Amino acid sequence: AGRRGSGYAPICLGLEDFYTRRLYLRIQDCFGRPIASAPDAWFDVVERYSNDSNKTLHCTTKTSKCLNLGSYNYLGFAAADEYCTPRVIESLKKYSASTCSVRVDGGNTKLHIELEELVARFVGKPAAIVFGMGYVTNSAIIPALVGKGSLIISDSLNHNSIVNGARGSGATVRVFQHNNPAHLEEVLREQIAGGQPRTHRPWKKIIVIVEGIYSMEGELCKLPEIIAVCKKYKVYTYLDEAHSIGAVGKTGRGVCELLGVDPTDVDIMMGTFTKSFGSCGGYIAASKEIIDHLKHICPAHIYATSMSPPAVQQVISAIKVILGEDGSNRGAKKLAQIRENSNFFRSELQKMGFEVLGDNDSPVMPIMLYNPAKIPAFSRECLRQHVAVVTVAFPATPLLLARARICISASHSREDLIKGLEVISKVGDLVGIKYFPVEHEKT
Numbered sequence: 359a360g361r362r363g364s365g366y367a368p369i370c371l372g373l374e375d376f377y378t379r380r381l382y383l384r385i386q387d388c389f390g391r392p393i394a395s396a397p398d399a400w401f402d403v404v405e406r407y408s409n410d411s412n413k414t415l416h417c418t419t420k421t422s423k424c425l426n427l428g429s430y431n432y433l434g435f436a437a438a439d440e441y442c443t444p445r446v447i448e449s450l451k452k453y454s455a456s457t458c459s460v461r462v463d464g465g466n467t468k469l470h471i472e473l474e475e476l477v478a479r480f481v482g483k484p485a486a487i488v489f490g491m492g493y494v495t496n497s498a499i500i501p502a503l504v505g506k507g508s509l510i511i512s513d514s515l516n517h518n519s520i521v522n523g524a525r526g527s528g529a530t531v532r533v534f535q536h537n538n539p540a541h542l543e544e545v546l547r548e549q550i551a552g553g554q555p556r557t558h559r560p561w562k563k564i565i566v567i568v569e570g571i572y573s574m575e576g577e578l579c580k581l582p583e584i585i586a587v588c589k590k591y592k593v594y595t596y597l598d599e600a601h602s603i604g605a606v607g608k609t610g611r612g613v614c615e616l617l618g619v620d621p622t623d624v625d626i627m628m629g630t631f632t633k634s635f636g637s638c639g640g641y642i643a644a645s646k647e648i649i650d651h652l653k654h655i656c657p658a659h660i661y662a663t664s665m666s667p668p669a670v671q672q673v674i675s676a677i678k679v680i681l682g683e684d685g686s687n688r689g690a691k692k693l694a695q696i697r698e699n700s701n702f703f704r705s706e707l708q709k710m711g712f713e714v715l716g717d718n719d720s721p722v723m724p725i726m727l728y729n730p731a732k733i734p735a736f737s738r739e740c741l742r743q744h745v746a747v748v749t750v751a752f753p754a755t756p757l758l759l760a761r762a763r764i765c766i767s768a769s770h771s772r773e774d775l776i777k778g779l780e781v782i783s784k785v786g787d788l789v790g791i792k793y794f795p796v797e798h799e800k801t
């Protein structure tokens with residue numbers, strides 16, 4: 359079965375995938391209803407997001423106000439913010455919601471230029487280019503970097519936007535085992551003539567693509583080891599920091615900062631603005647030559663309407679808060695808080711006997727459900743107790759590796775986290791997903 363609609367399967371997507379999808383549609387929940395249509399199990403229509411009264415993170419669905427444990431709002435910027443929101447409103451008045459123009463043709467505001475300079479400085483690269491959507495950033499940029507005659511070596515659990523970009527590029531795609539630098543080296547040896555590095559290379563370019571934090575696994579990339587392999591074989595590296603930029607590292611600069619990797623060792627840094635920055639869009643940061651090249655040839659830059667100005671302003675303001683350039687220390691506090699919240703929540707879940715994937719410091723924590731029939735029951739019971747969680751299953755994960763994916767935010771208060779833990783614990787007992795024995799403290 360496919361993993362995350364990506365990895366091995368998409369590259370050989372065929373009948374197997376077709377039949378697995380049909381099978382999936384027939385799986386029933388414990389009440390005999392097809393899980394794809396369990397009406398009261400999902401928080402489908404949200405009426406409002408807020409960091410209200412006591413700074414907790416809520417979403418108001420059609421039926422009730424819920425503690426939101428599902429959004430990528432890592433630093434709490436995706437709700438009214440004392441620094442960001444007034445500036446976003448100003449930019450809306452000044453530039454409107456859309457430029458109605460492409461970057462090269464009237465859609466290039468001062469804000470877009472400011473954001474590109476700020477992103478480059480933030481991630482530690484000489485230059486950057488921004489796009490209106492994170493998904494498009496991967497799917498349009500990869501084909502602009504490599505094509506026929508080049509080789510892409512992609513982590514087996516890379517996001518679907520990377521898989522689509524790789525497929526659309528026309529380059530040959532090989533997959534290495536998830537987060538396994540030794541297997542990456544094996545694949546590289548196979549692909550470089552005679553298994554000898556730096557002899558004849560049958561490829562125009564070779565690029566290795568990984569993610570900073572894997573969104574369905576909550577796992578940190580083994581970046582230092584992967585960079586070491588890439589350097590040894592003199593191949594390019596492409597790092598998608600959608601879930602790590604702004605969320606980890608002492609000053610929010612992502613996995614490079616967290617794992618002590620020099621950003622100059624990563625050739626192409628990609629990230630999205632849809633998580634830690636509470637906005638939309640994506641960026642590529644790299645050398646001036648690469649960014650100039652992209653500005654000249656990338657269709658998503660030349661033919662697509664530029665990023666919405668208020669969305670641009672939101673990212674500028676959020677980065678300034680993170681850097682302390684708003685004149686406060688709120689950014690540093692948020693970064694310390696998300697780390698503390700994530701590590702607290704993860705260790706409490708583990709103590710309760712849940713199987714939780716991922717690493718310490720990662721705000722993404724998948725709780726394994728395994729059986730897809732448990733998905734609607736878990737989600738519905740949490741919702742009944744006013745906790746909104748996101749469940750993920752095939753084709754985003756392998757068929758029998760369904761999970762609930764908790765995303766922790768700096769805006770969650772300790773009371774929120776305790777309430778969330780209580781509800782998840784009760785629902786976990788009900789649904790039967792505490793797979794590990796709990797050690798009771800001896801009195």
Ligand code: PMP
Pocket residue numbers: 491492493494496517519569573598600601630631632638639640
């Ligand atoms: N890359 C990764 C690793 C992602 O998880 C996502 C989506 N969550 C994207 C890219 C696409 O970003 P966006 O949702 O901002 O379009």
